[in-house]
Amino acid sequence: MATSGARxxxxxxxxxxxxxxxxxxxxxARILAAVxxxxxxxxxxxxxxxxxxxxxxxxxxxVQHHFGGKDGILLAVLEDSFRRFSDLIQEPGAGEPLQxxxxxFVAAAWEHFGSDHYRSxxxxxxHYLPDESEQQGPTLQVQMLRLxxxxxxxxxxxxxxxxxxLLERYALAVLSGLATTQALAGSAAEPPALELSLLTDTLTxxxxxxxxxxxx
Amino acid sequence: MATSGARxxxxxxxxxxxxxxxxxxxxxARILAAVxxxxxxxxxxxxxxxxxxxxxxxxxxxVQHHFGGKDGILLAVLEDSFRRFSDLIQEPGAGEPLQxxxxxFVAAAWEHFGSDHYRSxxxxxxHYLPDESEQQGPTLQVQMLRLxxxxxxxxxxxxxxxxxxLLERYALAVLSGLATTQALAGSAAEPPALELSLLTDTLTxxxxxxxxxxxx
DNA sequence: GTATTTACATTGCACACAATAGGTAAATGG
DNA sequence: CCATTTACCTATTGTGTGCAATGTAAATAC
Numbered sequence: 001m002a003t004s005g006a007r008x009x010x011x012x013x014x015x016x017x018x019x020x021x022x023x024x025x026x027x028x029a030r031i032l033a034a035v036x037x038x039x040x041x042x043x044x045x046x047x048x049x050x051x052x053x054x055x056x057x058x059x060x061x062x063v064q065h066h067f068g069g070k071d072g073i074l075l076a077v078l079e080d081s082f083r084r085f086s087d088l089i090q091e092p093g094a095g096e097p098l099q100x101x102x103x104x105f106v107a108a109a110w111e112h113f114g115s116d117h118y119r120s121x122x123x124x125x126x127h128y129l130p131d132e133s134e135q136q137g138p139t140l141q142v143q144m145l146r147l148x149x150x151x152x153x154x155x156x157x158x159x160x161x162x163x164x165x166l167l168e169r170y171a172l173a174v175l176s177g178l179a180t181t182q183a184l185a186g187s188a189a190e191p192p193a194l195e196l197s198l199l200t201d202t203l204t205x206x207x208x209x210x211x212x213x214x215x216x
Numbered sequence: 217m218a219t220s221g222a223r224x225x226x227x228x229x230x231x232x233x234x235x236x237x238x239x240x241x242x243x244x245a246r247i248l249a250a251v252x253x254x255x256x257x258x259x260x261x262x263x264x265x266x267x268x269x270x271x272x273x274x275x276x277x278x279v280q281h282h283f284g285g286k287d288g289i290l291l292a293v294l295e296d297s298f299r300r301f302s303d304l305i306q307e308p309g310a311g312e313p314l315q316x317x318x319x320x321f322v323a324a325a326w327e328h329f330g331s332d333h334y335r336s337x338x339x340x341x342x343h344y345l346p347d348e349s350e351q352q353g354p355t356l357q358v359q360m361l362r363l364x365x366x367x368x369x370x371x372x373x374x375x376x377x378x379x380x381x382l383l384e385r386y387a388l389a390v391l392s393g394l395a396t397t398q399a400l401a402g403s404a405a406e407p408p409a410l411e412l413s414l415l416t417d418t419l420t421x422x423x424x425x426x427x428x429x430x431x432x
Numbered sequence: 433g434t435a436t437t438t439a440c441a442t443t444g445c446a447c448a449c450a451a452t453a454g455g456t457a458a459a460t461g462g
Numbered sequence: 463c464c465a466t467t468t469a470c471c472t473a474t475t476g477t478g479t480g481c482a483a484t485g486t487a488a489a490t491a492c
Contacts, residue, residue, distance in 0.1 A: 020459055020468060027469080045261075045343050049450055060450080061471050070450065123342070125400055127261050141400045169397070170411045174386075177393020181385070184341055184357045195386045202418055236438060236489055243439080265480055275441050276480080282439085286480065 028066050031056045035077050040116035044123040074124050078140060081117040082147060088112050089151050098158075102203045105155055106171075106196055113175040114191060119183060122176065148172060159207050167206055174199045244282050247272045251293050256332035260339040290340050294356060297333040298363060304328055305367050314372075318419045321371055322387075322412055329391040330407060335399060338392065364388060375423050383422055390415045 034056035038047040049070060053060045067073035088108050093101055112118055121144075130139050138146070152168040159167070178196070182189045250272035254263040265286060269276045283289035304324050309317055328334055337360075346355050354362075368384040375383070394412075398405045 018459095023459090023469065043343060043345055048448080050448090059471055062469075064451080065468085065470060122396075122400075126339070126396075127259060129259055129400070130402075139402075141402065145401060166410050166414075169408070170390075170414050173393035173397045173408075173411060174390055175393070176397055177389035177391070180338075180342075180396060181389045181392055184338075184345070185361060186346075186355075186357070192385070192389075194382050195389060198382075198386050198418055198422070202414055206414070234489095239439065239489090264478080266478090277441050278439075280440095280481075 024066070027056075027058065027062060031058065031063055031066060031073065032077055032080055035073060036081075036116050036120045039120040039123050044127055074128070077120055078124055081121045082144065084117055085112045086147060086151065089155075093155070098156075098208055099204050101155060102200055102207065106200045106203070109171070109175055110178075110191070110196055113179045114182070118176075118179055122180065145172075156207055163206065167203060171199060171203060240282070243272075243274065243278060247274065247279055247282060247289065248293055248296055251289060252297075252332050252336045255336040255339055260343055290344070293336055294340055297337045298360065300333055301328045302363060302367065305371075309371070314374075314424055315420050317371060318416055318423065322416045322419070325387070325391055326394075326407070326412055329395045330398070334392075334395055338396065372423055379422065383419055387415060387419060 031052065034052050035047065038051055038055055042051070049060050049063070052073070053063060056063070063073055067076055088111055089105070091104070091108070093104060096104075125141055125144070128140060130141075149165075149168060152171070153164060156164060156167075174195075178192050182192065247268065250268050251263065254267055254271055258267070265276050265279070268289070269279060272279070279289055283292055304327055305321070307320070307324070309320060312320075341357055341360070344356060346357075365381075365384060368387070369380060372380060372383075390411075394408050398408065
């Protein structure tokens with residue numbers, strides 16, 4: 001059961017003598033990646049401490065050292081995913097015509113929502129739902145909504161606030177729904193280009209002018 | 217800790233002497249309802265055997281007797297939810313104008329997707345994702361997709377198949393996404409009427425005529 | 433009225449999982 | 463070159479959780 005099989009028998013001269021900062025960074029990254037990969041592959045439930053350690057090629061002790069425990073590492077995955085997502089969207093693009101901005105937004109958003117990172121975020125948030133009346137400060141779920149709201153507001157400042165709120169909630173639901181239904185239907189699904197263009201159409205139309213559509 | 221406190225001290229004459237079929241039916245229903253309620257309130261993870269028994273007012277032995285075990289009862293919840301859903305949609309309504317059919321469909325669908333029943337279905341399906349290569353026959357997830365496909369096809373037979381497939385996937389994603397984002401944002405959310413009307417608009421427009429919208 | 437089946441409750445157990453505690457080797461700082 | 467800190471590993475423990483086994487009273491069958 002030599003869990004460390006791959007990297008033990010190096011001659012002393014060849015061992016790179018990496019600095020602690022290096023070791024720390026790479027190990028942390030590997031553990032984070034292991035969690036995301038595991039949740040995406042086998043789901044939250046089967047993502048156990050041992051499974052994480054196995055995929056990362058370390059022992060559970062290492063995970064504890066770096067993240068304190070399971071809660072700690074899941075929190076870290078959330079933060080990492082948030083960061084990746086906001087990095088992905090932050091491109092300026094002001095001044096572009098609306099249609100292009102919408103298209104770019106949807107494409108960038110799907111880059112995230114279609115990824116294993118959102119899959120992990122989603123399942124973790126689902127399992128950390130506040131047990132009612134034990135909240136201290138805004139929940140993680142609400143924090144993420146705030147981030148989403150900020151991004152959307154910066155990208156489409158011309159829309160009146162109520163309509164913007166509606167459309168941002170709608171876009172979130174569509175993107176999240178596409179991601180989860182894809183996950184449920186099995187991973188053998190290609191990117192839902194046509195579905196995304198339906199969303200793009202709706203956003204463009206509704207952001208463009210106050211043409212009420214139906215609504216009798 | 218008298219778990220049976222409520223119904224033990226009845227005088228013999230007042231005890232209704234219910235038939236076994238009655239007892240069986242009501243107990244099974246109470247257990248099923250307990251599972252759905254528990255998943256909706258505290259999530260799948262915390263829906264443990266003891267929790268189910270507590271909420272149903274029975275012991276775990278009763279659940280075992282009726283459903284075999286935890287897998288059995290979750291399966292039963294799925295089947296029950298499928299049944300409720302298809303009962304909800306089955307209204308004929310052929311011959312109505314398209315816009316009305318779409319509106320009725322969306323309303324009826326949300327009746328289900330916004331309920332605790334879909335919340336349970338969703339979480340159960342998510343946790344029973346096939347562990348790759350252990351499938352025998354179509355998975356539960358695929359079975360539900362088939363049902364959805366049938367219903368959609370019966371309700372909107374005039375649409376060409378590829379477009380129908382697209383729209384049914386889209387509708388499923390939107391409804392499921394609305395449900396899950398509502399759940400994540402906390403239960404204090406009113407029904408998303410405006411979001412649903414955006415979906416209604418899209419479906420009506422796309423089912424109505426082949427006006428390609430954007431797509432450059 | 434007796435036998436059998438059904439609808440539960442109770443007890444004990446086995447296992448998976450995460451956390452705690454303590455150990456070792458390498459790196460850093462002086 | 464020595465002391466200390468850092469990055470891990472190993473062994474153990476404790477707890478939650480589902481299940482199998484057994485018991486009992488009521489209902490049904492005859």
